[in-house]
Amino acid sequence: MTTEETTPATTPARTAAQAGAGHRSAPVAVVTGASSGIGAATARGLAAEGFRTVLVARRADRIAELAAELTAAGHLATAHPLDITDRAAVDAFAAGLDRCDVLVNNAGGALGADPVASGDPADWRWMYEVNVLGTLNVTQALLPALTASGDGTVVVLTSTAAHGAYEGGGGYVAAKHAEHVIAETLRLEIVGTPVRVVEIAPGMVKTDEFATTRFRGDTEKAARVYEGVASPLTAEDVAATVVWTVTRPSHVNIDLLVVRPRAQASNTKVHREA
DSSP, rough: OOOOOHHHOOOHHHHHHHTTSSSSSEEEEEEEEEHHHHHHHHHHHHHHTTTTEEEEEOOOHHHHHHHHHHHHOOEEEEEEEETTTOOOHHHHHHOSSSSSEEEEEEOOEEEEEEEETTHHHHHHHIIIIIIIIHHHHEEEHHHHHHTTTSSSSEEEEEOOSSSOOOTTHHHHHHHHHHHHHHHHHHHHBBBBSEEEEEEEEEOOOOSSSHHHHHHHHHHHHHHHHTTTTOOOOHHHHHHHHHHHHHOOOOOOOOOOOOOOOOOOTTTTEEOOOO
């Protein structure tokens, strides 16, 4: 056998597994919005691959519980309560990290479903600050550490809303389009550096909070979003795509991965069973 056949390729996942989840030399993955849903599932998935996970979210109690869960399972995890729209706080957080190999920009959300003609500018502003400026803040703050790692990956969780409009989604669609452009532009600007930029755009994902937040706690409206859809995506489905992209060989960059449930053909075409 040749050397190429007998020597495994080096990947972030292989490095993490070799270092061991309990070893301080394990690569570090920062996950924003880790208090629930896709963020929490992603943290669990990356921890299982041997990454030291740094859990970031505003809700301190939630990420503390998740960090305790991961630690009890033999992984290294730390919780860092943080408002990613507060640039000074983000910079202080970044300065306190000893390294960063993977950044998963997952924090975000939707608020309201009004038409453009009557949408509340305050809702649009909130969505822009959380989805766009939050992603910008954390990415800018951690990019030096990602570059210094020699094998960094930035993951941006956008949405299929970043690639197609739908009625009642103007503010969210606009914010996610902007977030998509951050990923696309950053990839162009840092080509030649040891940092990959990955965009993952999920379609219909049923989580505990996304639709409920969008409809301001109206659980009936939130439930109707998924009504009749046999199997919408789960947080774990999306988390699996995140883990897969960051564990590809270092020279492989998954520019864009769009993932939808089988029942969803587009943002406006969904099969619903009677």
